[in-house]
Amino acid sequence: MTSRELPKAAVAVDLAIFTVRDERLHVLLVERGKEPFLGALALPGGFVEPGEDLRSAAARELKEETGLDADELYIEQLGSYGAPGRDPRGWVVTVAYVALMPNLPLPTTGGDAIDARWVSVDALLADPSSPTPTELAFDHRQILVDAVERVRSKLEYTTLATAFCPREFTVAELRRVYEIVWGQPMDPPNFHRKVTGIPGLLTPTGATTTRDGGRPAQLYRQGPANHLHPAILRTS
Amino acid sequence: MTSRELPKAAVAVDLAIFTVRDERLHVLLVERGKEPFLGALALPGGFVEPGEDLRSAAARELKEETGLDADELYIEQLGSYGAPGRDPRGWVVTVAYVALMPNLPLPTTGGDAIDARWVSVDALLADPSSPTPTELAFDHRQILVDAVERVRSKLEYTTLATAFCPREFTVAELRRVYEIVWGQPMDPPNFHRKVTGIPGLLTPTGATTTRDGGRPAQLYRQGPANHLHPAILRTS
DNA sequence: GCAAAAGTGTTCCGGATACACCCATGC
DNA sequence: GCATGGGTGTATCCGGAACACTTTTGC
Secondary structure, three states: OOHHHOOEEEEEEEEEEEEEEOOEEEEEEEEOOOOOOOOOEEOOEEEOOOOOOHHHHHHHHHHHHHOOOHHHOEEEEEEEEOOOOOOOOOOEEEEEEEEEOOOOOOHHHHOOOOOEEEEEHHHHHOOOOOOOOOOEOOOHHHHHHHHHHHHHHHHHHEOHHHHHOOOOEOHHHHHHHHHHHHOOOOOHHHHHHHHHHOOOOEEEEEEEEOOOOOOOEEEEEEOOOOEOOOOOOOOO | OOHHHOOEEEEEEEEEEEEEEOOEEEEEEEEOOOOOOOOOEEOOEEEOOOOOOHHHHHHHHHHHHHOOOHHHOEEEEEEEEOOOOOOOOOOEEEEEEEEEOOOOOOHHHHOOOOOEEEEEHHHHHOOOOOOOOOOEOOOHHHHHHHHHHHHHHHHHHEOHHHHHOOOOEOHHHHHHHHHHHHOOOOOHHHHHHHHHHOOOOEEEEEEEEOOOOOOOEEEEEEOOOOEOOOOOOOOO
């Protein structure tokens, strides 16, 4: 069998880039500038080039859409979506990636000026029977639902929550990430004891801050650990 | 943009089909009958047809290789692999799936007679510096490594271990699945108490068996639950 | 002083562990 | 009886949940 006999598909990557801002989990969406789904909101993404690794393609799209380098933030493969008819242009298989970043200004807003915006995940995924449910292009709603669940579950047993925090952060700021992503309050004293007791999660800087009011809080950086022992579990 | 302007790749599915037999975790491998990697062992798989869903393609390959229907066993997407050069025929992106099945005879051995065989995962993934490390075609060794880790971790918080068991099984047989997949012994009394206390995991049949010797053991079927509360955690 | 947020102490409880012990079969 | 594996009882330990309380700042 030679390769020219094989049926072939276009291969795309789509990115679900999350951040926490304004006390809500947000995802980065772009307004499509061309058909199909012209004008609709979509996950940023694009086609993979021949000779390009899937992850490299995701990193390239990330750079194009946000100006950020992939090695500056967390990125992982979510899964592939290839249902027939998911793209009216033909057979397109997309590989979805999840990326997490702190609440930074997006550098490209002054550069390539792609019309990318942060959208609240809660608002976006609220009941589809609402008066004006925001429609996403392609099957991006399903990808987003899967991506959100991936992020929520990964907070349980990995140090991923720190990817939402600035380089130096307090325990309370980390706690708010959990509360916002999971949509449930955490007991501050127990959370503090727990995360400061997980080896490798937090590296103390020695500095303190009062930016959140009240008694000065210790500032930490992300520690060397990638997994949580013990895990931080959702009660639900 | 029209679809004929897009660069295109062949899309394949590969299956890591696991079972537990002879006190070892085994994976189903086929001997390749054509180039590339003629004669080498590989995960069963094949190319996706246009208009075919990825999961359907995986189910079709499963049927072709084992004679089993996908709705008879557990199957889930593992991830996609698209590194340049991973297939010497050209640009091929593969979507890997993981499937789990009890230790059944493979129906096709009398039918299409594809040369599929069960291979011990431990032996296959043993140190690559061994005198005769079994080479797998393409990047199937990496896919297998990822698949094994997926299975191991999923046993912790899902009811997946029952997918390795026959339709009716004892608590001890379920325990042996955990011991074999994780490679660590479990305390029989505590394991028994734990799994019989997890709601929805086990449905008693009322029947007993002495097939494992000793006192008759209760026989169970898989219960309605998909997730374990509480989880069964590896100690390592 | 007062409010607010950080952080500590303490109690309670459920689940995990370790292991002694009993049960029901085949031989 | 004896061996074998199934299953129960029980004491202990550890981590999580709840919440009272102290600390340190801004105002």
